[in-house]
Amino acid sequence: MATAVAMRIDPRLRKRRIAVRRAEGRRRLRVLGAIVLVAGIGVACWFATQSRLLDLDHVEIAGVEPAQAALIEAAMDLDYGMPLVDFDQSAIELSLTDLAWVQSVTVTREWPGTITVGVVERVAVALMPRGDGSHVLVDAYGVAIAVTPGATPPAVMPIVAVRPEGSLGDTQHHAAPALAVVASMPDDLASWVEAIEIDESGLRPAVVLDLVGSATAELGPAEDLGDKLDAVRAVLSGVELECLATIDARVPDHPTVTRNPICEATLGAVDDPNS
Template sequence: MTTVTDIDPRLRARRGAVRRAEGRRRLRFILIGLAILGLIFCGWAALRSPLLDLDHVEITGLGPSRLAEAQQSIGLEKGTPLNDIEIGPIKADLEALPWVLRADVEKSWPSTVHIEVVERIAVAQLAKEDGRVAVVDATGTIMAEGGLEYEELPRISLEASAALGEVEPQSRPGLALIATLPDDLLQWIEAVTYSPGASPEARGVVGLDLVGQAEAHLGEATLLSDKVQALRTVLNGVDLTCIRVIDVAVPDFPTIRRDPVCSAWAQIN
């Protein structure tokens, strides 16, 4: 028969100490967890508080009319928690506007969104297939349609098929030519012309419609600075009576053609 004896008091005390230590450890973990949850809740509450919501939207780089369009595009509402505002979609919405070249957006805590917008610079006019006038920047992007403020821009004689905000690739040779034209030569020009090549692989040719029913033939859109300089030399140093064509496709050897009827009439008179 087995006799049950009392547990040694030292062993009993040791077991009690272990249980109390385990209890304190569990309590410590619980308190740490509650503290973390409390911090998370306080952070969330702070981010949702009126102290960290949107109070100011600062947009720079635009005039009054463009400013209103930009504000409508981004649709930011005051009172929105700043933490909920995503920069990427705002930037994308602004750069989707055809006249915007680039937009930089940043949040400034506690309550401001800063936006800097860089507008495209209008360079030339194109005719459109529907009769309207398209305005392009230096990249050939159609940034606007019509408008009195663009009437003084050089005109490229081609029909644009691209839509607003898209690039009109056939405008690029003419734009390259416009970029080389000095101010004193612009007064001679009524339009920049471009004729595409007979095949996709063939290069087109550029030219100028000049005042007085004359034309300047520049050939392919290469060596444009040399060709423009040759044209200036002809216009400034040659009798322009009855001239109909100035050919500077080979800039070192420019040639001119006069209207024979006009020349004969001029000699008679």
């Protein structure tokens, strides 16, 4: 009888234990409910991204003409109707910059179903003859952009008389001195220049301008180009151009001129009635 009394639980303690167990049960239910809710939302989102409401419907290309836009879209090789969430933006941007004439590209995904592509084209600044009558177009950085079929008139843009190397998209590093001249060339002097050559015979590459009328202008290394080109302009506007052979502007403060002696002798004979 004494043992039975000792095993009896205080009613208040019993109620407390029951309350604790119920609280733990409610807590477990709340955690389970949260897990189920998150999982449900995740599943719903996945189904939503795979639905027709969020698939690829439109591609908008800006910054280029329609012909170039068609090339861009073909290079992207997209599947209309694909889930927009599966679109690999970085891979597309990388593939488009592989096009030789594309300088930069920005690709964005716009929900619910549009891909927008912004393209910056490379701008050709010079021609490099290939030796077969065609020319390679290069931009200011020396990147080979495209090939022009057939002979291209010199008046279109400056000719860098250096043979291109490699393939389209490659940088013509060996043409850098001549391209630096193109970038610095004043418009009024450009009309005098038939081609820009690079003389590799010295310790440093030297730039030579082939001028209209068979004269040349020696600029030396591609430095102080603004002063050197101004010196050439000053000579062309201030001296007798007949029989002009060479303008040496390597020291721009003191340009010198040489003349063709055969031309001068011929002119002298014509001018001398007794010859």
